[in-house]
Amino acid sequence: MxxxxxxxxxxxxxDVKIRAYGRNIEELFENSARGMFSLIGKNKKxxxxxxxxxxxxxxxxxxxEELLVSWLEKLLFYHETKxxxxxxxxxxxxxxxxxxxxxxxxxxxxxxxxGERIDLKKHEILTHIKGPTYHNLNIIQDIKNEIFEVNxxxxx
Amino acid sequence: MIDGQIKKINDYKFEIVLDKGKGMNVPGIIFSxxxxxxxxxxxxxxxxVINVASLPxxxxxxxxxxxxxxxxxxxxxxxxAFDLQQGVISPGGVGFDIACGVRVIKTDFEYGDIKNKxxxxxxxxxxxxxxxxxxxxRLRLSDREMHDVLLKGALxxxxxxxxxxxxxxxxxxxxxxLEADPAHVSKEALQRGREQLGSLxxxxxxxxxxKVCEIFDKEAAGIMDIFENxxxxxxxxxxxxxxxxxxxxxxxxxxxxxxxxxxxxxxxQLACAPFNSAEGMKYYKAMGCAVNFAMANRECLSYWIIQxxxxxxxxxxxxxxxxxxxxxxxxxxxxxxxxxxxxxxxLCVHRKGATRSFGPGHESIPxxxxxxxxxxxxxxxxxxxxxxMTGTKKAMTESMGSSCHGAGRLLSRTSAKRQINGSELKKExxxxxxxxxxxxxxxxxxxxxxxxxxxxxxxxxxxxNAGLSKKVAKLKPLGVIKG
Numbered sequence: 035m036x037x038x039x040x041x042x043x044x045x046x047x048x049d050v051k052i053r054a055y056g057r058n059i060e061e062l063f064e065n066s067a068r069g070m071f072s073l074i075g076k077n078k079k080x081x082x083x084x085x086x087x088x089x090x091x092x093x094x095x096x097x098x099e100e101l102l103v104s105w106l107e108k109l110l111f112y113h114e115t116k117x118x119x120x121x122x123x124x125x126x127x128x129x130x131x132x133x134x135x136x137x138x139x140x141x142x143x144x145x146x147x148x149g150e151r152i153d154l155k156k157h158e159i160l161t162h163i164k165g166p167t168y169h170n171l172n173i174i175q176d177i178k179n180e181i182f183e184v185n186x187x188x189x190x
Numbered sequence: 191m192i193d194g195q196i197k198k199i200n201d202y203k204f205e206i207v208l209d210k211g212k213g214m215n216v217p218g219i220i221f222s223x224x225x226x227x228x229x230x231x232x233x234x235x236x237x238x239v240i241n242v243a244s245l246p247x248x249x250x251x252x253x254x255x256x257x258x259x260x261x262x263x264x265x266x267x268x269x270x271a272f273d274l275q276q277g278v279i280s281p282g283g284v285g286f287d288i289a290c291g292v293r294v295i296k297t298d299f300e301y302g303d304i305k306n307k308x309x310x311x312x313x314x315x316x317x318x319x320x321x322x323x324x325x326x327x328r329l330r331l332s333d334r335e336m337h338d339v340l341l342k343g344a345l346x347x348x349x350x351x352x353x354x355x356x357x358x359x360x361x362x363x364x365x366x367x368l369e370a371d372p373a374h375v376s377k378e379a380l381q382r383g384r385e386q387l388g389s390l391x392x393x394x395x396x397x398x399x400x401k402v403c404e405i406f407d408k409e410a411a412g413i414m415d416i417f418e419n420x421x422x423x424x425x426x427x428x429x430x431x432x433x434x435x436x437x438x439x440x441x442x443x444x445x446x447x448x449x450x451x452x453x454x455x456x457x458x459q460l461a462c463a464p465f466n467s468a469e470g471m472k473y474y475k476a477m478g479c480a481v482n483f484a485m486a487n488r489e490c491l492s493y494w495i496i497q498x499x500x501x502x503x504x505x506x507x508x509x510x511x512x513x514x515x516x517x518x519x520x521x522x523x524x525x526x527x528x529x530x531x532x533x534x535x536x537l538c539v540h541r542k543g544a545t546r547s548f549g550p551g552h553e554s555i556p557x558x559x560x561x562x563x564x565x566x567x568x569x570x571x572x573x574x575x576x577x578x579m580t581g582t583k584k585a586m587t588e589s590m591g592s593s594c595h596g597a598g599r600l601l602s603r604t605s606a607k608r609q610i611n612g613s614e615l616k617k618e619x620x621x622x623x624x625x626x627x628x629x630x631x632x633x634x635x636x637x638x639x640x641x642x643x644x645x646x647x648x649x650x651x652x653x654x655n656a657g658l659s660k661k662v663a664k665l666k667p668l669g670v671i672k673g
Contacts, residue, residue, distance in 0.1 A: 043604055044604075045602040045604050045605055046602055046604075047259060047260055047599050047600075047601075047602050048259055048260060048261050048266055048599055048602075049261065049262065050603055050604070096445075096446070100442065100445065103438075103442075104442075107438050111378055111381075111382065111435070113323070114323060114382050114431050115381050115382055115384075115385075115431075117323065152323065154630070158631060158633075159322075159323055159392070159630065159631060159634075160631055160633050160634060161392065161393070161603075161634065161637075162322055162323060162391055162392040162393055162673070164286035164287055164434040164437075165286045165434050165435075165437060165438045167262040167263070167282075167441075167459050168262075168263075168441060168445070168457075168458035168459045168461070169262030169263055169457060169458070169459040170262075170457070171458065187262050189262070189285065189286040189287070189434075190393050190603070
């Protein structure tokens with residue numbers, strides 16, 4: 035099965051909202067990050083990226099939602115402090131998987147994020163994101179299509 | 191309208207009737223008028239005002255300023271005061287950009303004096319004042335220096351050649367939030383702030399050169415040394431990544447604290463802890479650090495802007511009459527004295543997108559403004575105007591000493607970008623209004639187009655008619671810098 039879209043940007047008066055999709059929770063996390071960075075910046079011209087900055091991210095949380103917020107926050111942190119525009123995201127491991135989630139209260143993930151050092155000649159910075167919010171943040175699963183989906187509101 | 195739930199008190203004040211079934215502890219009060227109230231009621235804003243009214247220890251009412259709009263957790267334009275013993279403190283009631291705020295610096299120039307130099311002046315400022323991610327900062331602070339900034343605020347800039355001592359008295363709290371304690375600020379927050387002191391940021395932040403186009407209150411204008419056609423500088427910026435990280439860190443801590451203290455939340459973004467709990471005090475002290483960072487940030491920015499004036503006109507800032515009129519923060523929680531039902535109370539007042547508006551004689555107002563009340567600075571959009579107002583005694587009883595903070599968005603950022611082309615807008619503002627606009631991102635500019643905002647004249651009229659603040663002067667943009 036293929037996803038018809040990875041994420042979409044939704045109208046929201048004061049801030050910015052994205053809806054991300056994934057065939058599994060890993061893909062949902064990857065696409066949430068993709069959605070966030072589509073708001074942050076882009077390559078000015080279409081060309082192959084020279085993605086040479088790679089970060090391994092490990093985080094913990096008390097729920098999938100909290101883990102999602104921490105994941106996005108960590109990426110924002112590296113974006114700002116290391117001046118990186120991220121283009122590629124890969125969840126390496128995820129604990130627990132959705133079958134054991136109910137019995138294990140400690141969630142964690144390990145992921146790889148790759149990007150380029152920001153160069154204003156090459157990149158356009160679109161939006162400065164202050165942070166992801168918890169407002170109406172619920173990861174839901176469409177049982178019929180087995181698609182995970184989440185709405186995330188960012189303060190910009 | 192929502193039937194039976196909203197009561198019109200007078201032409202500028204509406205009440206969301208106290209409904210215990212909805213968990214409300216106090217009523218909601220919305221300052222608006224017949225023209226704007228419909229828009230307020232159509233949004234989910236009302237629910238957000240009600241959610242805030244349901245938090246423990248809230249006193250008197252959950253207030254919505256005239257520029258109220260839907261946000262996340264607390265509404266933007268929300269004011270809520272909490273009892274220090276029974277009440278809570280909430281990072282979501284302050285927002286990510288802690289102590290985001292505005293300042294106005296006056297000059298002795300009339301528009302005609304510098305008309306031909308504005309373009310070059312704006313270009314020099316644009317080049318030499320850091321804007322944010324992707325641009326080079328001018329300061330890189332050590333751990334020790336960060337610690338001092340977080341403790342001392344704008345005072346730090348005075349001791350480190352990037353701020354002016356005479357400005358301190360015209361900043362809220364004289365430029366230093368005394369309860370700040372850097373021990374409660376995370377390493378990540380320090381790292382985000384390290385290279386960002388003295389940088390503008392993007393979004394709705396700006397540096398504007400403005401012209402006074404109308405005076406409403408001659409006495410107050412005289413005391414602030416404001417006159418018609420005068421050139422002023424307005425700076426809108428906040429606590430940058432440091433403040434954003436403090437908010438993120440404590441939102442997480444408060445998720446657990448809310449459970450621990452059995453606080454029933456209608457929205458996780460409202461997560462909070464009792465003011466007097468360990469978690470509450472830590473947040474207050476960490477937030478204080480971000481307030482200090484923001485005040486130091488705006489002082490640095492304006493110091494460097496003043497330097498560009500000095501270079502351009504080969505005169506000292508004193509010879510050009512450059513002085514800070516006032517510096518306010520519009521996203522903050524502060525402990526203040528208020529009189530509630532004839533009783534003096536110490537309250538933690540949250541203002542999220544609202545300006546403190548203390549009236550004449552208040553102890554927190556600098557000596558030279560005691561007679562007229564605290565200056566209340568209301569930035570508008572880049573194509574129309576901004577206002578300087580003063581606080582009122584009535585605001586003390588009506589809105590916990592608070593007024594509006596800006597125009598409020600009309601269009602979402604995405605629809606603004608769909609409808610407006612940034613480069614076209616830049617040309618149009620120059621062609622039709624003579625406004626010079628400099629920005630790094632043209633799509634960012636489109637998001638901030640005048641059409642994306644409500645007319646601020648409507649907002650300040652409500653604020654004045656409701657008695658929350660009083661108009662002193664109207665300012666028109668001449669040049670705009672966006673991050």
